[in-house]
Amino acid sequence: MILSEVAYVNESGQKFQFLQLNIDVDSRIPLYRRMTNAIKECIESGRLAPGDCMPSTRQLASILGVARITAVNSYDLLINQGYLKTAVGKGTFVCHNFSSGTAAPVSINNQAHEAKRLSAYAHQLLSLPVLSSTSADQADLHFGAPPTDLLPVKQWRRLLVQHCPDAQVASEASDLMGYLPLRQALAAYLKRTRNLDCNADMIFLFSNAQQTVNLISRLLVDQSDTVALENPGFVFARKTMQSIGANIAPVSVDTQGMVISELSQLADCKLAYVTPSHHDPTGAVMSLHRRYQLLDWAAKNKAYIIEDDYDCEYNYGNAPLPALQGLDTEQSVIYISTFWKTLHPLVSLGFMVAPSHLIPIIKRAKMLSERNFSLLDQMTLCEFISQGCLESHIARTRKILAGRRQQLIYALTNALGKRVEITRHGSGVHIIAQFNLALADNEILKLGHQAGLAMASTSSYYLSNPKRGEFLLSFSGLSTENISHAVSAFTNQL
Numbered sequence: 172m173i174l175s176e177v178a179y180v181n182e183s184g185q186k187f188q189f190l191q192l193n194i195d196v197d198s199r200i201p202l203y204r205r206m207t208n209a210i211k212e213c214i215e216s217g218r219l220a221p222g223d224c225m226p227s228t229r230q231l232a233s234i235l236g237v238a239r240i241t242a243v244n245s246y247d248l249l250i251n252q253g254y255l256k257t258a259v260g261k262g263t264f265v266c267h268n269f270s271s272g273t274a275a276p277v278s279i280n281n282q283a284h285e286a287k288r289l290s291a292y293a294h295q296l297l298s299l300p301v302l303s304s305t306s307a308d309q310a311d312l313h314f315g316a317p318p319t320d321l322l323p324v325k326q327w328r329r330l331l332v333q334h335c336p337d338a339q340v341a342s343e344a345s346d347l348m349g350y351l352p353l354r355q356a357l358a359a360y361l362k363r364t365r366n367l368d369c370n371a372d373m374i375f376l377f378s379n380a381q382q383t384v385n386l387i388s389r390l391l392v393d394q395s396d397t398v399a400l401e402n403p404g405f406v407f408a409r410k411t412m413q414s415i416g417a418n419i420a421p422v423s424v425d426t427q428g429m430v431i432s433e434l435s436q437l438a439d440c441k442l443a444y445v446t447p448s449h450h451d452p453t454g455a456v457m458s459l460h461r462r463y464q465l466l467d468w469a470a471k472n473k474a475y476i477i478e479d480d481y482d483c484e485y486n487y488g489n490a491p492l493p494a495l496q497g498l499d500t501e502q503s504v505i506y507i508s509t510f511w512k513t514l515h516p517l518v519s520l521g522f523m524v525a526p527s528h529l530i531p532i533i534k535r536a537k538m539l540s541e542r543n544f545s546l547l548d549q550m551t552l553c554e555f556i557s558q559g560c561l562e563s564h565i566a567r568t569r570k571i572l573a574g575r576r577q578q579l580i581y582a583l584t585n586a587l588g589k590r591v592e593i594t595r596h597g598s599g600v601h602i603i604a605q606f607n608l609a610l611a612d613n614e615i616l617k618l619g620h621q622a623g624l625a626m627a628s629t630s631s632y633y634l635s636n637p638k639r640g641e642f643l644l645s646f647s648g649l650s651t652e653n654i655s656h657a658v659s660a661f662t663n664q665l
Contacts, residue, residue, distance in 0.1 A: 192206070192213065192235075193209050194206060194209045194235075202237060203241045204245075210245065210249060219265050222264055225255065225262065225263040227262065231245075247617060256620065257621055291394070295414055299413055299414065318647045322514070323517075330551045330560075347534060347537060348376065348534070348537070349377075350376065357371075358374060360562075361524070364562070365480065365494045365496075366498075367496050367497050368496065368499075373526075373527065374522055374523070375522060375537060376521075377520065377537075378520065379519050379520070380509035382521060382541055384407065385411060386523075386533070387507070388412060388415060389415060389536070391441070392441065393415075393416075394415065394417070397440045398419060399420045399422050399434050399437060400634070401444070401445060401450060402634050403424065403629060404451060405446060405481070406632060408477075408479070420437050421634040422434050422437075425455070426455055427460075428450055428458065429443070429461065429465065431461055431464040431468060434465070435468055440472065442475045442477065443469070445457070445476060445479065446479045446480075448480050448492070449596075449598045450596075451479075451481050451482070451632070452629050452643055453603050454599045454601070457492070462495055466500075466501070469501065469503035470501045474503065475504075476503055478494060480506060480508040481508070482512050485565075485569055485598055485600055487569070487573045487598065496524060502527065505524070505525055510552070518548050572647055574651055575651055576646045578654045579602060579646040582658035583644075586658055591604055592604070600646065602643070602646065603629070604641070604643075615640065615642070618664045623656070624657045624658070624661055626643065629643060
């Protein structure tokens, strides 16, 4: 290792601590990659904390005695991998996705030694590539969370304070399936807004959406079972199925959602995981005809469907179609959803609506995985739904987001013309843009971030053959005026 001590000053003149970079001496690895690995190690070990300002590329190159392009290439790679982010006129900073104090990565040799006593599941996890940051993890880009200026903070605070004493009294009588009044309120809400056929006894509440995916996947899927997933599709679902050892069958998605003709060609497929209300990431809405085709496939093949009703709340110009669960007559559909897109970070509860024959086994599994979580959050959410606050909040924010969406589409098409193609599915809080530019994807992403656009590549959503120049652009976190300025700043650099 080359131990390089870096001391640097930012543009405003504030001094920072010395930083030691452990740069590998292996000349077979390009220098910019060795620098990248050294900075990663500083972030992952906690020596660089979230929000810390990095030296400029010019400063870093000067201190280390390398060409500036080497430092630029290193920073570009770290930005693309979600370790660093840039702020126009302020500098480059460590992303908040990485918490200080995180343990340093275990060496490969130690990992192999420890793996001798691990389970088959652990070995399967070790065989998979590490899940890198996706758009859903970038809260500052508002892909995975609503913009803070639109959150109903005052209403939530009032209800939270109101229920604090009750939550303390009732904490000992918590229900394994979740707070019963909330499940009752949720059942009524889902019947009314999503056409679900359900009651409180079919609903399980979880602390977050990942718990629902993990639990139901383990109950339905064995190692080597074939599971159909949308391609591109939800990264966490794919990684979860792979960790179990499932055989992943990628199924294409077009403007009407999952292509059921491809699904029907699969032999002995046990499960299909779909996001029909708002396909992740393209935003396509599964047509009613396709929904009936999918249900028919499940009935004929005695297969299950996990319906992830992702981002179903925000539709623009089109009436939402009924959920698969409400159309299902064979109890093939397990419905899962969350309040992440509407209320995070106020609450991130996830929930599942299960067919009656699965309820006993889900109860047993939930008892082992998650028996208790915040009762206060559940009581507050119950009142929030019962008083009509949730629907009022969605209706209000939908109008605001519709304007921001329209402005982003107009600004991009007006400035770039045929150099951009926008998929205009009328749902969600982001659009998909296909840029036809003579620039590499990392260059486009860098220019977009510098201009203040909330962008993320779609490449991680593909099991194979990602599309070049395809990006998600969020419109939720910027005002219409700021969207115009950001698009102008972006296109002026091209």
